[in-house]
Amino acid sequence: xxxxxxxxxxxxxxxxxxxxxxxxxxxxxxITFDDTRAQLSLDYLKRRHNLIQQTPTITPKMxxxxxxxxxxxxxxxxxxNKSILPNSRKALVNASSLNVSSHYLVDRDGSIYQLxxxxxxxxxxxxxxxCAIGIENVGSDNYPLTQAQLSANEKLVRYLTKKxxxxxxxxxxxxxxxxxxxxxxxxxxxxxxxxTDPGISFMRKIREELQDLNLKGAPAKK
Ligand SMILES: [Zn+2]
Numbered sequence: 001x002x003x004x005x006x007x008x009x010x011x012x013x014x015x016x017x018x019x020x021x022x023x024x025x026x027x028x029x030x031i032t033f034d035d036t037r038a039q040l041s042l043d044y045l046k047r048r049h050n051l052i053q054q055t056p057t058i059t060p061k062m063x064x065x066x067x068x069x070x071x072x073x074x075x076x077x078x079x080x081n082k083s084i085l086p087n088s089r090k091a092l093v094n095a096s097s098l099n100v101s102s103h104y105l106v107d108r109d110g111s112i113y114q115l116x117x118x119x120x121x122x123x124x125x126x127x128x129x130x131c132a133i134g135i136e137n138v139g140s141d142n143y144p145l146t147q148a149q150l151s152a153n154e155k156l157v158r159y160l161t162k163k164x165x166x167x168x169x170x171x172x173x174x175x176x177x178x179x180x181x182x183x184x185x186x187x188x189x190x191x192x193x194x195x196t197d198p199g200i201s202f203m204r205k206i207r208e209e210l211q212d213l214n215l216k217g218a219p220a221k222k
Contacts, residue, residue: 004055008033011117024159029077029113031101033120037083040098041121048096049130049185056121061131062168062183063157063215064124064175065206066102067139067197073107076138080105080115095191098123102134104156110148112156118164125175126193127186133160137198145202154209161213169210171203174218181219 012028019026041056068076080101085093092100101122105113116122124134135153139145160166168183172195178184179192186192207217 004038005033005035008117008120011119012114015114015117018163019159024155025112026104026156027111027113029105029115031077031081031115032083033116034083037098040083040096041123044096044098044123045121045130048126048187048191050187051130051185057119058121058130058132060118060133060160060164060166062128062133062170063160063166064128064132064134064170064172065153065198065203066124066134066136066172067145067199068105068136069140069197071138071140071143073105073113073138076105076136077113077115091193095126095188096123100124102136104133104135106135106137106149106152106156108138108146108149110146110152112152118160125172126191127178127184128175130185131183133164133166139198141196141199145198150202150205150209153206157206157210157215158213161215167216168218169207169213169215170218171199172197173200174203177218177220 038056045051045053070076082099085097085099102124103116103122118133122134123129125132137145137149176192
C-alpha cells in the first residue's frame, strides 16, 4: 500500500505529459487518496465486485458520464475529497463506507480537472466501477450541461480512448442496463440506483460527435 501511495503522484505527472502531447488541457486537482481510501477501495472491490486485488486499481474498459447535481465545482470537489462517505447517504453507506468520487470533473466553462489517476479505483457507478473511468460535469436536471462541457467531454473521451482499450461510453442513467451481462459485477442483485445523469440529449449529442470511435453503448433496456 505504501508503494502504491508513492506511485500516485508519478501517475498524475505522467498523465500531464501525455495530455500536453495530445493538445488537451487537463488541470491536476487531486483529491485525497490516503490509506483509509485505499483500504476501503480494496474492500469495495472484494465485497461489491467480488474481486480480490492487491492494489486499488482498475483496467479501464468503459467511460461513464455524469452530472454532479450540484452547481459548484468547489462544492463537488469538497464532497469527493473525503475518504469516508457521510452517514446521511444511508442507501450508499449500507453498501460501503467508501466515499463517492470520479476521475475527472468538468466545470461549466469546459475546464477539465483531474481528481484521480485514470487507473485508480473510484466509486461512481454501481456494478461497473472496477472497469470504468468517471467524468463528472457540474450541472443537473435544472441546470443543463453547456456546449463547452460537451466539447470538453468529447476531447476527453477521445484522449482516453487513445490511451486505453476503451470499448464502452455510457451515461450514468444507462448503467443498470448492464445487469445480466458479464460486465455487471455487484454481489447484491437488489443494489442498484435509478439515475438521470447526464441527460438523454447530452448522450445523444456526444455520441453523434464521437461516431468515428465506434464505442459501444449500454445494451438495450429490458
Ligand atoms: Zn452519476
